[in-house]
Amino acid sequence: MELTTLLTSIAVMAVIIGIGALIGMRLPLGGDSRQLLIMIIVNVAMPCIILDGIFQLPIDRSLLTQIFAIFAIAILFTCMGIFLGWLGARMLRLPASQARQLAILSGCGNTGFIGIPLCAALFGAKGALLAAVFDAGLDFTIWTLGVMLLQEKRSFSLSGLRSMVNIPMFAILGGLTIAVIGYHPPEIVRQLTGTLAKLASPLAMIYIGMLIPALLKNKKRVPLPVLGLPLALKLCVYPLLAAALLCLFPLDGDLAHIIIIQTAMPTIAMASILFARYAADEEMGAMTTVFSTLTAIATIPVVVLMGNLMLQQLP
DSSP, rough: OOHHHHHHHHHHHHHHHHHHHHHHHHHHOOOHHHHHHHHIIIIIHHHHHHHHHHSSSSOHHHHHHHHHHHHHHHHHHHHHHHHHHHHHHTTTTTTTTHHHHHHHHHHOOOOIIIIHHHHHHHHHHHHHHHHHHHHHHHHHHHHIHHHHHHHSSSSOOOOHHHGGOHHHHHHHHHHHHHHHHHHOOOHHHHHHHHHHHHHHHHHHHHHHHHHHHHHEEEEEEOOOHHHHHHHHIIIIIIIHHHHHHHHTSSSOEEEEEEEHHHHHHHOOHHHHHHHHHTSOHHHHHHHHHHHHHHHHHEEEEEEEEHHHHOOOOOO
16 A cells, blocks of 8 residues: 555545535534435445445455454454553543543544545455445444443443444445355446445545534533543554554455554544433534544554554564
C-alpha cells in the first residue's frame, strides 16, 4: 500500500466532510433528513459496495479463510480496545459507569461509514469485502459485550442481536452464498451494484460533516481527561498495539493492512444513539465522535504508516 494513495484518499474524505459541514451550517440536519441519509447509506450504498466487491472476486478457499480470520480478529481486537478503555478510565479513578462508557468509545470505531469506503479505495474489491466483514465482527461485539457494559444489570438479551439483522449483513451472507455456489449475476446487476457502490463514500462523508455543526453548537463541554482518554486510546494506542500483535501472526499483507486501517478508525458514529438508548451520557458520546473524527484525519496516515513499518520488520 502506497502512502501517497492513503494520503490522497484521506484528503478527499476530509474535503467532503468539510463540504458536509458547510451544508450543515446552512441547512441543519433534521430528524427526517438524517433518517433519509442513513437509509440510503446503510440500506443501499453499503450493501452495493459489499456485493460489488464479491461479484468482482473469485471466492476460493484462501479468501474464505481470510474472511473467517478477519471476522474473528475483529471480535478479538474490539474486545481488546474496550478493555484498554476500561483500564485507562479506572486508572483515572473515574466512576464505574463512566469507565464502561469510555471503554466503548475507546474500542469501537467507525469501520462502516469510513472504514469500508477507505479500504475500497486503497485495496479495491477485496478491501471492501474484508473491511465489511471486519465491520460485521465489530457490530457483533457492540451488540453483545457493548450492550452488556452499558446496561446496569449487564444481562445478555437477544433483542440486542436483532440490531445485527440488517441489509449489509444480508449482503455479506447472500453475496458469499451466491459466489460459493458459482452463480454469476447478469451484467445489469453487476453494473447497478457498481454504480450504487460509488455513493457510499461521498454520502457517508457528507453525512458525518453535516452532523458536526449541530453537535458543536448544542452539546455541553466534556472535561479534557474524559475526552482525551478515548481519543488517545482509539486513535493511537489501540491501532499500534493491534499492529504489534499482527507481527506475531503470518497474515497476508493486504489482510494485515486492512486490519490496521480498521482499528485506526475514529469512534463509532452511532455512539450518541447507542448511549441514549441505554441511558448513558449521550452528550459525551456525541462530542467524542465529533473530535475523534476530526482528529483521525491527521492520525490515520501516521498510525497506518507506523503500523506498516512494524509489519515490514517481519522476516
